[in-house]
Amino acid sequence: KAGVTQTPRYLIKTRGQQVTLSCSPISGHRSVSWYQQTPGQGLQFLFEYFSETQRNKGNFPGRFSGRQFSNSRSEMNVSTLELGDSALYLCASSLGAGVEETQYFGPGTRLLVL
């Protein structure tokens, strides 16, 4: 089975622009979570989607948004980029939305904001 895939793998943007990142979960997985990883803040939860519905959201400004499609693929969008948004964005999928589920991570998208 193919793992979680994320596109693009690398991205360079300038301040004020917006960006959309994509995540395709493992086949059959219906839950997708997003995390931001930075040297200063570590790994922080952004949001989780299950069956096209956002179930949980982390403590991030409204510039960060996401959605999930009927095929479970997910996108996250960051508008009005700031320098501090430079990070590795990780997507993780799990079979269901139960708390017992294990999350499997993709390779991440590295975003650099100049």
Add this chain to the structure above:
Amino acid sequence: AQTVTQSQPEMSVQEAETVTLSCTYDTSESDYYLFWYKQPPSRQMILVIRQEAYKQQNATENRFSVNFQKAAKSFSLKISDSQLGDAAMYFCAYRSGTGTASKLTFGTGTRLQVTL
């Protein structure tokens, strides 16, 4: 709020030796899950091992095992017969077992070096 603490920013072990990475957590819940993830230089997070809090038996996966001390809120990872490929950042993570919150709360990580 739950917190996860990894007090060892860096550890070093010789090939074929055993190393233990420490993790403590703070929670008022009784039902939860604990994980160790490995992040090699490729940055892909790989699940190493998981432990259900309701299980008294410590989880084991080949050369990897945990020492889960629920009362002490401690969850250490032991790597036996260390290999060069074990060199990576290791993250301890917590997930609540109640409600609908399924997010992982991570520690700050421990960088493991494996030397010849």
